[in-house]
Amino acid sequence: MSIENNSAPAASPVLVVGSVAFDSIRTAKAESGKILGGSATYGAIASSYFAPTRIVGVVGTDFGEAEIGRLRDRGIDLEGLQIDQSGETFFWAGVYSDDFSSRETLETRLNVFADFKPTLPESYRRTPYVLLGNIQPSLQAMVLDQLEPGSFTVADTMNLWIEIARDALMDLLPRIDLFILNDEEAEQLTGESNVFNAGPKLLEAGPEIVLIKKGAHGAVLFHPEGLFALPVYPVREIADPTGAGDSFAGALVGYLAAAGRHDFATLRKACAYATVTASLTVEALGVDGLEKAGRAEIDRRLDELLAMTQIR
Amino acid sequence: MSIENNSAPAASPVLVVGSVAFDSIRTAKAESGKILGGSATYGAIASSYFAPTRIVGVVGTDFGEAEIGRLRDRGIDLEGLQIDQSGETFFWAGVYSDDFSSRETLETRLNVFADFKPTLPESYRRTPYVLLGNIQPSLQAMVLDQLEPGSFTVADTMNLWIEIARDALMDLLPRIDLFILNDEEAEQLTGESNVFNAGPKLLEAGPEIVLIKKGAHGAVLFHPEGLFALPVYPVREIADPTGAGDSFAGALVGYLAAAGRHDFATLRKACAYATVTASLTVEALGVDGLEKAGRAEIDRRLDELLAMTQIR
Numbered sequence: 001m002s003i004e005n006n007s008a009p010a011a012s013p014v015l016v017v018g019s020v021a022f023d024s025i026r027t028a029k030a031e032s033g034k035i036l037g038g039s040a041t042y043g044a045i046a047s048s049y050f051a052p053t054r055i056v057g058v059v060g061t062d063f064g065e066a067e068i069g070r071l072r073d074r075g076i077d078l079e080g081l082q083i084d085q086s087g088e089t090f091f092w093a094g095v096y097s098d099d100f101s102s103r104e105t106l107e108t109r110l111n112v113f114a115d116f117k118p119t120l121p122e123s124y125r126r127t128p129y130v131l132l133g134n135i136q137p138s139l140q141a142m143v144l145d146q147l148e149p150g151s152f153t154v155a156d157t158m159n160l161w162i163e164i165a166r167d168a169l170m171d172l173l174p175r176i177d178l179f180i181l182n183d184e185e186a187e188q189l190t191g192e193s194n195v196f197n198a199g200p201k202l203l204e205a206g207p208e209i210v211l212i213k214k215g216a217h218g219a220v221l222f223h224p225e226g227l228f229a230l231p232v233y234p235v236r237e238i239a240d241p242t243g244a245g246d247s248f249a250g251a252l253v254g255y256l257a258a259a260g261r262h263d264f265a266t267l268r269k270a271c272a273y274a275t276v277t278a279s280l281t282v283e284a285l286g287v288d289g290l291e292k293a294g295r296a297e298i299d300r301r302l303d304e305l306l307a308m309t310q311i312r
Numbered sequence: 313m314s315i316e317n318n319s320a321p322a323a324s325p326v327l328v329v330g331s332v333a334f335d336s337i338r339t340a341k342a343e344s345g346k347i348l349g350g351s352a353t354y355g356a357i358a359s360s361y362f363a364p365t366r367i368v369g370v371v372g373t374d375f376g377e378a379e380i381g382r383l384r385d386r387g388i389d390l391e392g393l394q395i396d397q398s399g400e401t402f403f404w405a406g407v408y409s410d411d412f413s414s415r416e417t418l419e420t421r422l423n424v425f426a427d428f429k430p431t432l433p434e435s436y437r438r439t440p441y442v443l444l445g446n447i448q449p450s451l452q453a454m455v456l457d458q459l460e461p462g463s464f465t466v467a468d469t470m471n472l473w474i475e476i477a478r479d480a481l482m483d484l485l486p487r488i489d490l491f492i493l494n495d496e497e498a499e500q501l502t503g504e505s506n507v508f509n510a511g512p513k514l515l516e517a518g519p520e521i522v523l524i525k526k527g528a529h530g531a532v533l534f535h536p537e538g539l540f541a542l543p544v545y546p547v548r549e550i551a552d553p554t555g556a557g558d559s560f561a562g563a564l565v566g567y568l569a570a571a572g573r574h575d576f577a578t579l580r581k582a583c584a585y586a587t588v589t590a591s592l593t594v595e596a597l598g599v600d601g602l603e604k605a606g607r608a609e610i611d612r613r614l615d616e617l618l619a620m621t622q623i624r
Contacts, residue, residue, distance in 0.1 A: 099505055193411055194528070196546040216506070217529035218543060227620045229543030231530060234508040268623050306623055308539045311580050 011051035011258035013077075015151075016044040016250060017118050017143045018133025020057040020081065024093035024107075025242055025285060027100070032240070035286040036067055038090065039133035039156065042243035045287055046250030046277050047131065048074040049295050051257035053250075054124055056080035056143070060088040060112040070291065079121045084112035100238050120146040127151055129257040131249055132176070134158050137168035144175050152262050154178040155207075156249045162188045174206030177262070180249050182213045195220050199227075211252075211271065213245060219271055225264045230271050233279040233305050240285045244278045247290055251277030251298075276301035323363035323570035325389075327463075328356040328562060329430050329455045330445025332369035332393065336405035336419075337554055337597060339412070344552070347598040348379050350402065351445035351468065354555035357599055358562030358589050359443065360386040361607050363569035365562075366436055368392035368455070372400040372424040382603065391433045396424035412550050432458040439463055441569040443561055444488070446470050449480035456487050464574050466490040467519075468561045474500045486518030489574070492561050494525045507532050511539075523583070525560060531583055537576045542583050545591040545617050552597045556590045559602055563589030563610075588613035 023037030040057040047053040054077040059067075063083070071078060090113035093106040118139055126148045132140040132155040140155055147153070153176045161169050162185055169189075173179060179202060183195055189205075192198040195212045199222035202210040210222040216235075221228040252274035256262045259270075279301060280293040330352030337344040352369040359365040366389040371379075375395070383390060402425035405418040430451055438460045444452040444467040452467055459465070465488045473481050474497055481501075485491055491514060495507055501517075504510035507524045511534035514522040522534040528547075533540040564579075564586035571578045591613060592605040 194548065194550075196548045214529060217526060218541075220543070227546060229530075229546075229620050230623070231532070231541030231543055234539060234541075236506065236508045238506075272623050308541050309621060309623060311542070311584050311618055311621060 011254075012128040012260050013052045013054060014047045014050075014129045014131065014253050014257045015054045015056065015080075015120075015124055015127035016040050016047055016131045016133055016253075017056040017140070018043055018131075018135050018246070019090055019113060020055070020059050020063070021090040021092055021113075022062070023242060023286065024091070025240055026093075026095040026106075027240060028096070028098040030239065030285055032285050034091075036070060037092065037242060037286060039135065039243075039246045041071070042246035042281065042287060042290065043131050043133045043156075043250030043253075044071065044076050045074050045290050046247040046281075047254030047257070048076055049277065049298055050251065050254030050273070051129070053077065053254065054080055054127065056118050056120060056124065058082040058084050058090075058112050058116040060084055060086075062088045070287075074291070080119075080124055082116075082119070084115075087112045089113075094242075096241070100241050103241075118143050118146075128260075129253050129262075130154065131253040132156065133246055133249065137161055137165050137172045141168065141172050141175070144172075152177050152256065154180060154249060154253050156180045156245060157185060159185055159188060170205060173202075176207050178209040178211060179207040180211045180213065180245070180252075182215065182245065186212045209267070213248065219275065221267060221271055223264050223267065228264070228268050228271065230268075230275060231309060233276045233301055234308075235279050235282055238282050239289070241282050243287065243290070244282050247281040248274040248278040272302055272305055273298065276305055323566075324440040324572050325364045325366060326359045326362075326441045326443065326565050326569045327366045327368065327392075327432075327436055327439035328352050328359055328443045328445055328565075329368040329452070330355055330443075330447050330558070331402055331425060332367070332371050332375070333402040333404055333425075334374070335554060335598065336403070337552055338405075338407040338418075339552060340408070340410040342551065342597055344597050346403075348382060349404065349554060349598060351447065351555075351558045353383070354558035354593065354599060354602065355443050355445045355468075355562030355565075356383065356388050357386050357602050358559040358593075359566030359569070360388055361589070361610055362563065362566030362585070363441070365389065365566065366392055366439065368430050368432060368436065370394040370396050370402075370424050370428040372396055372398075374400045382599075386603070392431070392436055394428075394431070396427075399424045401425075406554075408553065412553050415553075430455050430458075440572075441565050441574075442466065443565040444468065445558055445561065449473055449477050449484045453480065453484050453487070456484075464489050464568065466492060466561060466565050468492045468557060469497060471497055471500060482517060485514075488519050490521040490523060491519040492523045492525065492557070492564075494527065494557065498524045521579070523564075525557065531587065533579060533583055535576050535579065540576070540580050540583065542580075542587060543621060545588045545613055546620075547591050547594055550594045551601070553594050555599065555602070556594050559593040560586040560590040584614055584617055585610065588617055
């Protein structure tokens, strides 16, 4: 695999598993038309700024050279991307409320994703850093079944799985190292509206580490060695929050892989990289902001975040 | 004035002006009965952990030796506390929603506060650090009229004054150094729900520095030298949020006075002291948590907050 501009060839590889999709997004200011989306897409592009990144997912007949080219341009290894000739790519259409505090799904067409079974190429089974992007917990578990022992595994989720696949999600949690979710999902899972109570309860459910994202209010990391709290990188105008969480998770795992470590100090810095990378995503429609930013802009924002959180 | 335990005799003095009151607070778990409250009370007790503190306010005939003694035990100079024999002390009764996200006023009796005019004893007119606690902006302005030039002035406010005394508040802002308000109030004043837009708009309204508190989500400081964002000190069980903002402001001003400076770096650390001091207030009914904590517990929490916000 060749790694192109803005990446870090010396780093350990990252495997990102999730959805590869087309989205149609409507906001108060814009209507996207059919654009590239999906949890694995955002996660892999974000990760690719830090480490060589591999993707496992499925696309259909409408996923063309243009889309493939965009992933390839980020140096993403596509050996694990299944092309299913039986139908079209997963499609999601949604509309955000004017202040982006909520969104409504207008249409979901699972298409080829309905029968998706993640299958790891032999060469992916020993990936040291793995992001189980937001898909059904049962599919996330299938990835774990195929990995050789020793990977550091990070899983993201969403409210839908907590509603309709809670048992599978609870079964997954003891098998992963780091569980990422947002504050609403944390409350939905634990019944605790206070993140400082939800976090310890989630740790009891099995993962070694828990990270609760609070949207515009930053994130809190619950680690065996203690708490870490991080404010958000300041974004003055949101264009489209789609994929922010996936980008956050992708950058976090990518940074860990680049560092080759996942100790508490490295995780803290990874959270900081995650929040600035997610800020790029929300500032433009779809993956555009994330894709065009470049590593230099990520590093510039990191320096800004470090400066604005420095107390002593 | 004699300064007693837990205070910092070498620091510059702080003047706190605001309400001194009796409150009656109902939460899902407790009913307080008639207890000591008021913006100046919380602010002055918080400040007294850091610097010699003077108070200007008014109380009525029901404010007894017990209440006076509690303020005096914190070393607070009471020369500016007017005792109005014409009636009783300001009284507020309120009830919080179960999750503390909202509160309803059950009763307000202004009593002697209705005719209150803050009057600074001659010796208070040259106080280097002044907290204009949450009272009518017109009364806050009267304090500024009586101060010799050179004080660093901090003003707090509340939604009520934005509704009914907006012009007086806008007139006040160019006259103060630091304006403290919460995110809802910032939105109410500026129409901006995003604090990163509200902050700059508030700076345009006149104060040199703006601090927006976000409740359980920390605070953001808007300073000519840049932004500072601070997560909240983790509180796992809230008993009573009354006075949290006043305690925050009091500790902030007290720390500045103790440091004898108000540069950006000192303000950052003052914000950190403010959030941990406010955490003591919310953990118990009324001023009890704040009053009993002691400076050692404040410093212990500060160390914890510094550790949990450290990135590098």
